[in-house]
Amino acid sequence: MIYRCKNCDYKTWIKRARCPKCGAIEFDEIQGDNKGYLLVSWKLTATPDGFEDVYWLCLININGTKVFCRSLKEPKGVMIIKDNGICEPM
C-alpha cells in the first residue's frame, strides 16, 4: 500500500494524517504495488525479539517510493514484498 497526497502527489508507504510537504489531509491509497528494485541491502545479525536470527535489510524503490523490508534470501535485482515486512528476490 502506498499513500499519495491528493494535493501535491507526495508519496509515502507509511500513513500520515497530514502531508509533510503541503499540509493537505487527503490521500489516495494505491493498492497492489508490491514490486520494486533493490537500492541497497545489508546483513543484520543482532536482531530484535520475535524476528529471525539473521536477515538482510533491504531498501527498495517502488515506483519512486522508498520502502524497507527484510529478506531471508540474499537480495538482488527486483524484490517482491510479502507479508509482515518480508520480501524476496523475484
Add this chain to the structure above:
Amino acid sequence: MVAIIDVNLTRFGKRKENPLELAAEASLSLVRKYEIDFVVVSNTYSGEFNSISGINNLITTYLGMDSTPSIRVDNTSGSGGSAILVAKSLLDSRIANTVLVIGVEKMSDKNTKQVTSIIASLLSYEERRAGLTLPSLAGLMAKEYMRRYNAPRESFALVAVKNHLNGSLNPFAHIQKKVTLEEVLKAPVIAEPLTLYEFTPISDGAASIVMVRNEYAYSFTKKPVFIKGIGISSDTSIISERDDILNMNAVRRAGIIAKREAKVEKVDFAELHDMATVLEIVEAEELGLLSKGEGWKAYYENYTAINGEMPINTSGGLNAKGHPIGASGVAQAVEAFLQIRNEAGSRQVKNARTGLSLSMAGFGNSATVIIYSDEP
C-alpha cells in the same frame, strides 16, 4: 541564561540496584547540599524495562522530597539534552530557582533481543515490522559513508579504539578496557559492516546536575559552568522518507542554533552521541567539528584524541562509558562540567574552556546541542 553548579554520577554498567537506588546514588549528595525546588527526571523506558510509571514522583519520594515538584522528560536517547532544556526553561521563566536534573535508566534486566526490540519501538510501525533496528541503521550509514567518501572500513573501528582508550581512563565508564584495531575488526558482526565493539553496550546508571540562573551561580561555587547556548531540532521519524541517510538534519540545525545563541564558533572538546562509531564521524561533520566527507581521516591522525586538536568523547562516549538511555545526555553535561573546571583527571583536555554536547534521539529524530563555557 543558566549555569551548572554541581554534578554527580554513578558508575555505568550492569548494576544490581533498581532505578530509584541508582537515581539516589547519583543525586543524594546534591539533595543534601542544595535547596532544590524542582526535579526534572530524564528517563524513557522505566515502563518497558522496569514496569514503573511516574518514576519522577517515585524518585522524589525515595529522596525524601515528597513535596518538591517533578516531571519526567522522555525523548528516547535524547532525553538528557531535552531535560536540560526543560530545566533551563523552568529557570528562565522563574518557575524554579534551583533545579536538579537526574538522568536514569536500568536496562540490564532484559536480554539483548528484548532491549533491541524495545528501543526499536521509536521507529514507525511499518519500518519496525520490516525488521529495522537502531543498530541496523548504523550499518546502512556506514555502508553509504564508505561508498560515497571512499572511507576505509577501519576508520570506524578507529573510533572504537579511541573511545575505549578514553573509557579506560574514566572510573565511571561501563567498559574500562582498551581495545585494539584488530580486536574491533575481528569481533562478531552486529550490523554489517560494524562489529560488537562499535556499538554501545547495554548499561544501567544515573547522572545528576544542579542548575541555577547565572546571577546566583557564583554564590554556590567559584567555578560554575555556564550553558551559553542550547538548540533543539527534529527530523522525520520515517527513515525511508529521508533524502539521504548521511544528512543528519536535526543535528546540523540544533548545532547552528546553539552556536548562534552562544556566539561561539570553535569549541575545545565535544561529547557526541556515538551509539555506533560511524555516528560520531557523521555528527562531527554535521556540527562543523570535522570536514564533511573527510571526518574519517581525523581518526588516522589522533585529531580527535584527548590531546588532539578536537577531542571528541573524552569520557569514552556512549561507546565505552555506556548508554543508560535517560542518563546519557545528563552524563555528557557532567563530563563538560569536569573538563571546564579542570577536574577530569587523566582525561583532562588542556585549556578546556568551551565544550559542546549532542544528545540525540532515535537516528537523528531529535537532537539537542548544548554549548558550555567557563564564562557567562
